[in-house]
Amino acid sequence: MTARINDIARAMGVSTATVSNALSGKGRVSEALKTRIRTEADRMGYAPSPSARALRTGRSGVIGLVLPDIANPLFPALAQAIEAEAQTRGQGVLIADSRGTSEAQDAALDRLVRQGADALVLVPRRGTQVPPLGVPVAVIDAASNPANSICADHVAGGRLVIDHLRAEGHSRILVVGQSRSSHVQTDRVAGMTAAADTPVHWLDDAPLPAPDALRAQGFTAIATTSDLIALPLLTRLQAAGLRLPRDMAVTGFDNHAFSALVAPGLTTVAQDLRAIANGALGRLAAQLDHHPALPPVTVPVRLLRRGSTTTHPDKETPG
Amino acid sequence: MTARINDIARAMGVSTATVSNALSGKGRVSEALKTRIRTEADRMGYAPSPSARALRTGRSGVIGLVLPDIANPLFPALAQAIEAEAQTRGQGVLIADSRGTSEAQDAALDRLVRQGADALVLVPRRGTQVPPLGVPVAVIDAASNPANSICADHVAGGRLVIDHLRAEGHSRILVVGQSRSSHVQTDRVAGMTAAADTPVHWLDDAPLPAPDALRAQGFTAIATTSDLIALPLLTRLQAAGLRLPRDMAVTGFDNHAFSALVAPGLTTVAQDLRAIANGALGRLAAQLDHHPALPPVTVPVRLLRRGSTTTHPDKETPG
DNA sequence: ACGGTCTGATTAAACGATTAATCAACCCGG
DNA sequence: CCGGGTTGATTAATCGTTTAATCAGACCGT
Numbered sequence: 001m002t003a004r005i006n007d008i009a010r011a012m013g014v015s016t017a018t019v020s021n022a023l024s025g026k027g028r029v030s031e032a033l034k035t036r037i038r039t040e041a042d043r044m045g046y047a048p049s050p051s052a053r054a055l056r057t058g059r060s061g062v063i064g065l066v067l068p069d070i071a072n073p074l075f076p077a078l079a080q081a082i083e084a085e086a087q088t089r090g091q092g093v094l095i096a097d098s099r100g101t102s103e104a105q106d107a108a109l110d111r112l113v114r115q116g117a118d119a120l121v122l123v124p125r126r127g128t129q130v131p132p133l134g135v136p137v138a139v140i141d142a143a144s145n146p147a148n149s150i151c152a153d154h155v156a157g158g159r160l161v162i163d164h165l166r167a168e169g170h171s172r173i174l175v176v177g178q179s180r181s182s183h184v185q186t187d188r189v190a191g192m193t194a195a196a197d198t199p200v201h202w203l204d205d206a207p208l209p210a211p212d213a214l215r216a217q218g219f220t221a222i223a224t225t226s227d228l229i230a231l232p233l234l235t236r237l238q239a240a241g242l243r244l245p246r247d248m249a250v251t252g253f254d255n256h257a258f259s260a261l262v263a264p265g266l267t268t269v270a271q272d273l274r275a276i277a278n279g280a281l282g283r284l285a286a287q288l289d290h291h292p293a294l295p296p297v298t299v300p301v302r303l304l305r306r307g308s309t310t311t312h313p314d315k316e317t318p319g
Numbered sequence: 320m321t322a323r324i325n326d327i328a329r330a331m332g333v334s335t336a337t338v339s340n341a342l343s344g345k346g347r348v349s350e351a352l353k354t355r356i357r358t359e360a361d362r363m364g365y366a367p368s369p370s371a372r373a374l375r376t377g378r379s380g381v382i383g384l385v386l387p388d389i390a391n392p393l394f395p396a397l398a399q400a401i402e403a404e405a406q407t408r409g410q411g412v413l414i415a416d417s418r419g420t421s422e423a424q425d426a427a428l429d430r431l432v433r434q435g436a437d438a439l440v441l442v443p444r445r446g447t448q449v450p451p452l453g454v455p456v457a458v459i460d461a462a463s464n465p466a467n468s469i470c471a472d473h474v475a476g477g478r479l480v481i482d483h484l485r486a487e488g489h490s491r492i493l494v495v496g497q498s499r500s501s502h503v504q505t506d507r508v509a510g511m512t513a514a515a516d517t518p519v520h521w522l523d524d525a526p527l528p529a530p531d532a533l534r535a536q537g538f539t540a541i542a543t544t545s546d547l548i549a550l551p552l553l554t555r556l557q558a559a560g561l562r563l564p565r566d567m568a569v570t571g572f573d574n575h576a577f578s579a580l581v582a583p584g585l586t587t588v589a590q591d592l593r594a595i596a597n598g599a600l601g602r603l604a605a606q607l608d609h610h611p612a613l614p615p616v617t618v619p620v621r622l623l624r625r626g627s628t629t630t631h632p633d634k635e636t637p638g
Numbered sequence: 639a640c641g642g643t644c645t646g647a648t649t650a651a652a653c654g655a656t657t658a659a660t661c662a663a664c665c666c667g668g
Numbered sequence: 669c670c671g672g673g674t675t676g677a678t679t680a681a682t683c684g685t686t687t688a689a690t691c692a693g694a695c696c697g698t
Contacts, residue, residue: 002453004653004654004655005654005655005656006654006655014677014678015677015678015679016654016655016656016678017656017657017677017678017679017680018676018677018678020655020656020657021656021657021677024656026656026657027656027657027676027677028674028675028676028677029676029677030675030676030677033676033677047432047433048654048655049374049435049653049654049655050370050373050379050433050434050435051369051370051371051373051374051379051435051653051654051655052370052374052653052654052655052656052683053654053655053656054369054370054373054655054683055368055370055371055374055653055654055655055656055682055683055684055685056654056655056656056657056682056683057655057656057683058683060369060370061434062413062434075395076394076395079398079414080416080418083414083415083416084416087415087430092413092430092431092434093413093414093415094381094411094412094413094414095398095402095412095413095414096402096406096412097399097402097403099399111406111411112411113366114366114369115369115380115381115411116368116369116370134321228580231577231580231581232577232580232581232582234554235553235554235557235581235582235583236581236582238554238557238558238582239557239562239563239582239583243558244558258550258551258577261547261550261551262550262551262554262555263551263554263555263557263558264554264558323683323684323685324684324685325684325685333647333648334647334648334649335648335684335685335686336647336648336649336650336685336686336687337646337647337648339685339686339687340647340686340687343686345686345687346646346647346686346687347644347645347646347647348646348647349645349646349647352646352647367684367685368683368684368685370683370684370685371653371683371684371685371686372684372685372686373653373685374653374654374655374683374684374685374686375652375653375684375685375686375687376653376685376686377653
């Protein structure tokens with residue numbers, strides 16, 4: 001079908017070893033021959049066989065990405081960041097969805113390894129353990145998770161949100177979290193309650209009270225741990241006739257694609273996804289090359305002030 | 320490291336060929352030996368080397384998935400559907416993002432092939448051509464695209480939307496589309512205008528007029544070609560003080576995860592993503608196995624009636 | 639007892655790259 | 669003019685699996 005290393009060798013009257021050396025820059029090949037081989041190689045449209053290379057070297061150049069339920073608003077952007085970073089490193093990204101139980105997560109991890117992934121990036125389901133696999137694993141999670149993890153500074157993000165709301169004049173703020181069993185969520189809530197002593201409402205305990213009831217309790221702002229909570233809430237408040245941010249301020253987390261598009265724009269906390277992707281893949285590469293382990297890193301976050309909390313929103317810098 | 324076929328062969332005093340045959344069920348091996356080999360294989364935790372198998376058979380069992388800009392609300396759900404379908408077929412999914420130019424799309428396709436994908440699934444960027452690659456490609460697009468494509472019945476979906484709005488008593492409806500250069504979008508608009516002669520507003524011509532202006536022009540319903548347009552619009556209308564669906568009805572397309580969560584819920588058209596994934600991967604498998612080409616298929620869609628258009632929404636069937 | 643068919647296994651050759659080991663020239667100093 | 673070092677290439681093994689070709693017996697009817 002397509003050109004193999006052997007075809008090039010025969011076409012140029014040299015051995016396959018020489019071609020391999022010329023293309024990889026290893027071994028000893030004269031400069032003249034090296035360039036002649038290289039031009040001939042791309043004249044023939046040569047592309048090395050990934051399976052042959054993987055078989056010989058033991059490295060496929062593919063990393064596996066396991067994501068929890070697709071509903072997580074962070075997913076597409078993170079996948080994009082991982083894929084972009086992998087691309088710059090010449091790696092491919094195999095995806096797997098761990099929806100369902102934590103056994104499904106284990107199965108997904110196992111499947112990726114059996115499919116030849118050199119290493120894995122895992123965004124874990126709430127409260128799951130990483131089983132021992134034969135390959136390096138980077139976990140994208142909260143700092144409170146001791147494992148081999150890259151983490152955004154969720155605590156700082158929570159503090160940013162509350163500081164901002166207080167600067168906007170709010171004194172009675174309701175913190176709303178999705179689930180107690182998620183490290184990410186508890187860290188965000190911890191940052192919020194560290195900035196000010198506010199009540200916390202967990203949605204796995206009870207649904208949120210109606211807009212009227214919230215106002216009756218004196219709340220003027222609601223700080224959520226996720227855009228997935230905040231965006232529906234924003235519409236619910238508006239549907240009940242409230243004006244944002246006048247009657248109620250709302251904040252989210254994660255800067256979902258829709259957060260900038262709704263009206264008013266949703267104030268939220270954005271993670272530096274490039275840094276996360278870079279940190280994760282960098283650590284995996286170090287492990288694969290048996291380099292000394294890189295120190296754990298906490299990736300910074302930044303607050304995006306939008307119309308849901310302030311009449312003087314930030315100027316958005318696209319990208 | 321891990322067990323190889325050769326280890327099993329030596330452990331049982333047989334040849335590697337016999338082990339291979341026993342595990343694959345091909346060739347001739349006595350039933351007794353077959354089961355003994357199989358139990359020994361999983362006792363040793365044997366997993367075949369994907370690269371060795373790929374090298375020998377010429378098939379990696381991996382298909383590439385190329386997606387356009389991540390902002391497309393259909394992306395995560397479609398990726399999930401493709402991944403799930405691939406899993407049932409024992410295949411992996413390599414992802415690539417074609418964000419940016421159509422050259423970036425070509426580069427992404429090429430990269431996946433060089434990374435060993437047996438076949439590709441492409442969700443094309445607006446108005447791009449598929450370059451000739453060495454592997455089968457399934458394109459997920461509109462019926463109006465003549466290529467080797469799987470398509471949802473976007474035209475029928477458009478008709479469903481308009482019929483529903485008229486049944487709800489609307490006579491003056493504004494159709495809003497994102498981009499003329501997208502087959503999917505034009506098909507949806509075509510279905511809408513076929514059901515009733517309505518004005519069409521393209522967002523790449525001009526931004527949408529303010530809510531007041533729309534009402535002043537007598538519109539009581541806005542039918543968009545995407546939840547990506549409809550969800551922001553829904554909040555914009557509410558922020559302007561309108562009540563939905565009383566003051567204005569809004570519809571989207573694609574059943575984005577948020578569409579069911581906002582208040583009121585967004586009436587939208589859902590594609591049968593499982594059928595699309597099944598159609599795409601099935602056609603690719605047929606091509607790879609040199610089976611006769613499967614006939615082109617149009618995947619059905621269904622209307623989800625929610626609070627943004629009606630006070631009697633459908634009962635949602637989760638999943 | 640003998641050719642013919644089956645059964646159940648083995649042998650060995652691929653697939654396409656990488657790489658350690660080897661080898662043939664050539665250069666150069668003493 | 670000889671031995672040591674360098675350069676530039678080749679040889680051949682190897683990664684782990686699949687599979688066509690081969691082979692040794694067993695079985696069977698005549």
